[in-house]
Amino acid sequence: MSEEKGLLTGEHYLLGDHACAEGAILAGCRFFAGYPITPATEIAERMSVRLPQIGGTYAQMEDELASMNAILGGSWAGVKSMTATSGPGFSLMMENLGLGIMLETPCVLVNIQRGGPSTGLPTLVGQQDMMQARWGSHGDYAIIALSPTSPQEIFDLTIRAFNLSEKYRLPVLVMSDAEVGHMTEKVVIPPPQEIEIINRPEVQRGDIEPDHFRIFRDSANGGEGYVSPMIKVGDGYRIHVSGLTHDERGYPAMYAEANEWNVARLMDKIHANRHDIIQVEEHDLEDAEVVVVSYGISARTSLWPIQQAREEGLKVGYLRLITVWPFPEERVRQMAKNVRALVVPELNMGQIVREVERCAAGQAEVVGVNRPGGDILEPHDVLNAIRRAAGHV
Amino acid sequence: MSSSERLRILGYEPLTESDWETGLHPMDDLLRGERLPHIWCQGCGLGTALSTFVNALQWLEKNQEWDLDKVAVVSGIGCTGRIAGYVRLDSFHTTHGRAIPFATGLKLANPELKVIVLSGDGDLAGIGGNHLIHAARRNLGITVVCVNNFIYGMTGGQVGPTTPHEARSVTSQYGNYEYPFNLPYLAAASGASFVARWTTLHARRLGWTLRDALAYPGFSFVEVIAPCSTAYARWNPDGKGLDPESLRRRGLEIMKHYQEVGRIEHDIHPKDAHIKLNEKGEMAEIVEGEFVKESRPNLQEAIDQRDVWAEKAWQRAKKALDERPDLPAQTEHIPRTEVQLGGFGGQGIMSAGKIIGRAAALYDQLESCFTQSYGPEARGGAAGSQVIIASDSIHHPHLVRPGSMIMMSQGAYSKYIPNLAPGGMLLIDSELVTLPDDHRADITTYGIPATRIAEEAGNNRAANTAMLGFWTAIVGAVSQDAMRQAVIESVPPKTVELNAKVFDIGYERGLET
Numbered sequence: 001m002s003e004e005k006g007l008l009t010g011e012h013y014l015l016g017d018h019a020c021a022e023g024a025i026l027a028g029c030r031f032f033a034g035y036p037i038t039p040a041t042e043i044a045e046r047m048s049v050r051l052p053q054i055g056g057t058y059a060q061m062e063d064e065l066a067s068m069n070a071i072l073g074g075s076w077a078g079v080k081s082m083t084a085t086s087g088p089g090f091s092l093m094m095e096n097l098g099l100g101i102m103l104e105t106p107c108v109l110v111n112i113q114r115g116g117p118s119t120g121l122p123t124l125v126g127q128q129d130m131m132q133a134r135w136g137s138h139g140d141y142a143i144i145a146l147s148p149t150s151p152q153e154i155f156d157l158t159i160r161a162f163n164l165s166e167k168y169r170l171p172v173l174v175m176s177d178a179e180v181g182h183m184t185e186k187v188v189i190p191p192p193q194e195i196e197i198i199n200r201p202e203v204q205r206g207d208i209e210p211d212h213f214r215i216f217r218d219s220a221n222g223g224e225g226y227v228s229p230m231i232k233v234g235d236g237y238r239i240h241v242s243g244l245t246h247d248e249r250g251y252p253a254m255y256a257e258a259n260e261w262n263v264a265r266l267m268d269k270i271h272a273n274r275h276d277i278i279q280v281e282e283h284d285l286e287d288a289e290v291v292v293v294s295y296g297i298s299a300r301t302s303l304w305p306i307q308q309a310r311e312e313g314l315k316v317g318y319l320r321l322i323t324v325w326p327f328p329e330e331r332v333r334q335m336a337k338n339v340r341a342l343v344v345p346e347l348n349m350g351q352i353v354r355e356v357e358r359c360a361a362g363q364a365e366v367v368g369v370n371r372p373g374g375d376i377l378e379p380h381d382v383l384n385a386i387r388r389a390a391g392h393v
Numbered sequence: 394m395s396s397s398e399r400l401r402i403l404g405y406e407p408l409t410e411s412d413w414e415t416g417l418h419p420m421d422d423l424l425r426g427e428r429l430p431h432i433w434c435q436g437c438g439l440g441t442a443l444s445t446f447v448n449a450l451q452w453l454e455k456n457q458e459w460d461l462d463k464v465a466v467v468s469g470i471g472c473t474g475r476i477a478g479y480v481r482l483d484s485f486h487t488t489h490g491r492a493i494p495f496a497t498g499l500k501l502a503n504p505e506l507k508v509i510v511l512s513g514d515g516d517l518a519g520i521g522g523n524h525l526i527h528a529a530r531r532n533l534g535i536t537v538v539c540v541n542n543f544i545y546g547m548t549g550g551q552v553g554p555t556t557p558h559e560a561r562s563v564t565s566q567y568g569n570y571e572y573p574f575n576l577p578y579l580a581a582a583s584g585a586s587f588v589a590r591w592t593t594l595h596a597r598r599l600g601w602t603l604r605d606a607l608a609y610p611g612f613s614f615v616e617v618i619a620p621c622s623t624a625y626a627r628w629n630p631d632g633k634g635l636d637p638e639s640l641r642r643r644g645l646e647i648m649k650h651y652q653e654v655g656r657i658e659h660d661i662h663p664k665d666a667h668i669k670l671n672e673k674g675e676m677a678e679i680v681e682g683e684f685v686k687e688s689r690p691n692l693q694e695a696i697d698q699r700d701v702w703a704e705k706a707w708q709r710a711k712k713a714l715d716e717r718p719d720l721p722a723q724t725e726h727i728p729r730t731e732v733q734l735g736g737f738g739g740q741g742i743m744s745a746g747k748i749i750g751r752a753a754a755l756y757d758q759l760e761s762c763f764t765q766s767y768g769p770e771a772r773g774g775a776a777g778s779q780v781i782i783a784s785d786s787i788h789h790p791h792l793v794r795p796g797s798m799i800m801m802s803q804g805a806y807s808k809y810i811p812n813l814a815p816g817g818m819l820l821i822d823s824e825l826v827t828l829p830d831d832h833r834a835d836i837t838t839y840g841i842p843a844t845r846i847a848e849e850a851g852n853n854r855a856a857n858t859a860m861l862g863f864w865t866a867i868v869g870a871v872s873q874d875a876m877r878q879a880v881i882e883s884v885p886p887k888t889v890e891l892n893a894k895v896f897d898i899g900y901e902r903g904l905e906t
C-alpha cells in the first residue's frame with residue numbers, strides 16, 4: 001500500500017538497479033543527472049520515469065563529466081542529487097568527484113561495476129574499481145564507499161549513502177556491481193516514517209548576517225571532524241566556493257598552510273567519525289581460525305562455501321565490509337591477532353586484499369581469492385582457499 | 394526552530410565583525426571588495442567585461458525588480474574564470490570546462506534561480522565545448538557570457554579553439570595552422586535562442602545586450618571580445634612584450650583597433666559574423682551585434698509539459714500496487730529450486746522467468762532470485778533466463794544444477810540441456826523442439842504444443858504463459874494461485890483474460906501428464 005504520494009511503499013519484485021533508484025527517491029533525491037551505460041542504465045531509466053511523478057527532475061546529460069557536475073549544482077541548489085554509472089563513466093566522473101569533495105557537496109554516485117579495464121566487459125560483473133573509488137581523483141581526500149549484496153541492500157544502502165553524504169557533506173559512493181544491479185529479488189519499501197532520513201547541516205535564510213557567515217567555518221571549539229553548515233543558493237548568503245585550495249570563506253588561498261588546513265578538513269571529518277560511518281556484518285567469529293573478509297557480491301557468494309567449510313568442521317568466520325571505505329582498519333587489525341588466516345575473495349586481481357594485508361601486518365596469513373571481471377567466484381575456489389588457509393588441504 | 398537554536402545545534406559561531414569590505418567603489422554591493430585588487434593584467438579586457446555585467450545586474454535590480462539573491466554565477470578555469478570570485482553573488486569557481494553542466498544542475502534543481510555562466514573561450518569552447526552545444530540544444534534557461542581573447546591566457550598564451558588562423562601564440566609560433574570556431578554561429582546552430590557579440594570597446598551596447606540576454610527565457614549566449622594585453626598581444630603584431638607601461642598602452646591600442654575594425658550588423662546570419670586577420674596578421678574585421686532572438690519553449694517549460702503523463706503513470710502504478718491480493722504464503726519448506734528458461738527473442742523468456750520469481754517472492758513469500766542472460770547472445774537469437782527459489786537465503790545467485798527447464802526453441806534446448814540435473818524435468822514446446830536420437834535418458838521430458846494452444850486462444854505470444862501453467866502443475870515449487878496472479882499482473886491489461894485462460898489450459902495439461 002502506498003501511503004504518501006509518489007512513494008511505492010510495499011513489497012516489490014525489483015531489479016537491483018531499480019531498487020537503487022527507489023532507495024534514492026525515499027532518501028529524498030529529487031535530481032538525477034546521468035548518461036546511459038551498461039549495467040547502470042536501468043537506474044537512469046527508473047529515475048526518468050519516477051522523478052517527474054514526485055516533483056523531481058531527470059536530466060540526461062551529454063557525458064559523465066557533465067552528469068557529475070550537474071549533480072553538484074543540483075545539490076548546491078538545495079536538492080538531494082544523484083548520478084549512476086559504470087567503469088568508463090566512473091573514470092570520467094573522477095574529475096568532478098574531486099570538485100564535489102573539495103566543495104564539500106553532498107551527493108551520491110553509484111557505480112554498478114563491470115569488468116575492465118577500458119570498455120572491458122559491459123554486461124558482466126567485476127569489482128575492479130574498488131581502489132579507484134578510494135584514490136581515483138587526484139589529490140588527498142577521504143571517501144565513503146558502501147557495497148551492497150542484493151537488491152534489498154542496494155535499496156537500503158542508497159538511503160544510507162544519502163544520509164552519510166548529507167551528514168558529512170561529501171559525495172558518497174555506492175560501489176555495487178553488474179550482478180546485484182541486474183538481479184531481481186524481493187525488495188520491501190518501508191513506509192517513510194520508518195526510515196531515518198538525515199538532512200545536511202544548513203543555515204537558513206536570515207539565520208546569520210551574510211557578512212558574518214563563512215561557508216567553510218571551522219568548529220567553534222576546534223573539534224576535529226566538524227562539518228560546517230551549508231547554505232542553499234538563493235538564500236542570500238552570497239557565498240563563493242572554488243575548486244582551488246581555499247580558506248574559510250571559500251576564497252582561493254595559494255599557499256601550503258591553506259592546503260594543509262583544507263586537506264585536513266576533508267580527511268578529518270571522515271576519520272573522526274569513522275565509528276559512525278563504518279558498518280560491517282560479522283558472524284561465527286568467536287571460535288574462528290580462518291575469517292573470510294569480503295564485500296558486495298563476493299561476500300554473498302562466499303556464504304555457501306563458508307557453510308560447507310563449517311560442515312567439514314573448519315572454524316570459519318565471516319566479516320563483510322558493508323562500508324568498504326573508510327576501511328575498518330581497527331577491526332581487521334584486532335581480528336588478525338586472533339586468527340590463523342584471513343581469506344579475501346573479490347572480483348579483481350587483488351585490491352581490498354592489500355588493505356587487509358596492511359592491517360594484518362604479518363599477524364595472520366592473508367590469502368586472496370581472485371578472478372578479474374566476467375563471472376562471480378566459483379564456490380569451490382573459495383572453499384579450497386578456506387581449506388588451505390585452515391591447514392586442511 | 395529559531396535561528397539561534399539552529400545555530401547552536403549546528404555548532405556554528407558567526408563572526409563578530411563583518412567579513413566584507415565595502416564602501417570603496419560604486420559597484421561594491423556586487424563586488425567582493427576584500428578580494429581586490431584582482432589578478433588581471435593591466436590593459437586586460439576582463440575588468441570591462443565584469444563591470445559591464447555588474448552594471449547590467451544593477452539595472453535589472455532597479456528596473457525589473459530582480460532579486461539579486463536569486464542570481465548565481467558559475468565560472469570555469471582561466472583568467473575569465475576568476476570572475477566568479479569577484480562578484481558578491483552566490484558564485485562557483487568550478488573545474489575547467491564544466492561551468493555549464495554545474496549551472497545546468499543549479500537551474501534544473503531550482504528553476505527560480507537566474508544562473509549565469511561567465512567563462513573564457515578556452516574553457517567554454519575548448520575543454521567545455523561539448524557542454525556548450527548541448528546546453529544550447531536543450532535551450533536551458535541560462536545565460537552564457539563567453540569572454541573571448543583568442544588565447545589561453547592564464548597558462549601563458551597557448552593556441553586555442555578561437556585563435557584566428559595564422560595568429561601566433563606560444564604553441565603556434567609559426568602561425569596557427571588550425572581554424573577557429575565562430576562562436577555565435579556555433580551557439581546558434583546548436584540551438585541558442587539569443588546570440589550576440591560585442592567587443593569590450595562597446596561597453597554600453599554590451600550592457601544593453603546583457604540586460605536582454607539575462608532576462609531572456611531561453612539559452613542566451615553573448616560573446617565578449619576582449620583584449621588579452623599580455624599573452625595574445627605579446628605574440629601578435631605590435632606586441633610590446635611584458636613591460637607594464639607598454640601593457641597598459643597595448644590594451645588601449647587594441648581597443649582603438651577594435652574601433653577601427655569593428656562593424657555592427659544586427660540580425661545577420663551568425664555564419665557571416667566574421668573575425669578576420671589581414672595578411673600581416675592584424676585584426677582586420679570584427680562583426681558584432683545581436684544576431685539571433687528567437688522564441689521557443691525553454692527546457693523547463695518543455696519538462697513541465699510532461700507532468701500530465703507522469704501523473705497518469707503514477708496513477709497506474711499506484712492502482713496496480715493497491716489491487717494486489719493477499720494470498721496465503723507457502724507453508725512447506727521449499728529446497729533450493731533452480732529453473733532454466735530458454736527460447737528465442739520475442740517468446741517472452743525473460744518475462745516468464747520473472748513471473749515465476751515474482752510469484753514465489755510476493756505471494757508464496759519465498760526467497761527468489763531472477764537473472765537474465767545479457768550479452769551479445771541476448772540480442773535477437775537465443776534468450777535465456779534463470780530463477781532460483783528457496784525457503785532459505787539464496788547465497789549463490791547463479792544456477793548450479795537446474796532441476797527443471799522450460800525450453801521453447803531447438804537452439805535453446807541444445808544449448809542448455811547438458812546442464813539439467815540428472816533426474817531433472819525438461820518441459821518443451823513440443824512443436825518447436827524436436828528431441829534428437831541421443832536425447833538424455835536420465836531426465837523426464839514433458840511436452841505441450843504451447844504456441845499452438847496460445848494461437849488457438851487468440852494470441853501466440855501467450856505461449857510462454859501456457860508453459861508457465863504446465864511448469865506449475867508439473868514442478869510444483871510455486872503455488873498455482875501465486876503463479877496465476879503473477880501472470881495476470883505481468884501481462885498487458887488487454888490480454889489478461891487470454892493469458893489467464895492459456896495459463897489454465899497449460900496447468901490442466903500439466904495435471905494430466
Ligand code: SF4
Pocket residue numbers: 432433434435436437438439472542546547620621622623624625
Ligand atoms: S593573461 Fe590576458 S586574459 Fe589573462 S589577465 Fe592577463 S591580459 Fe587578461
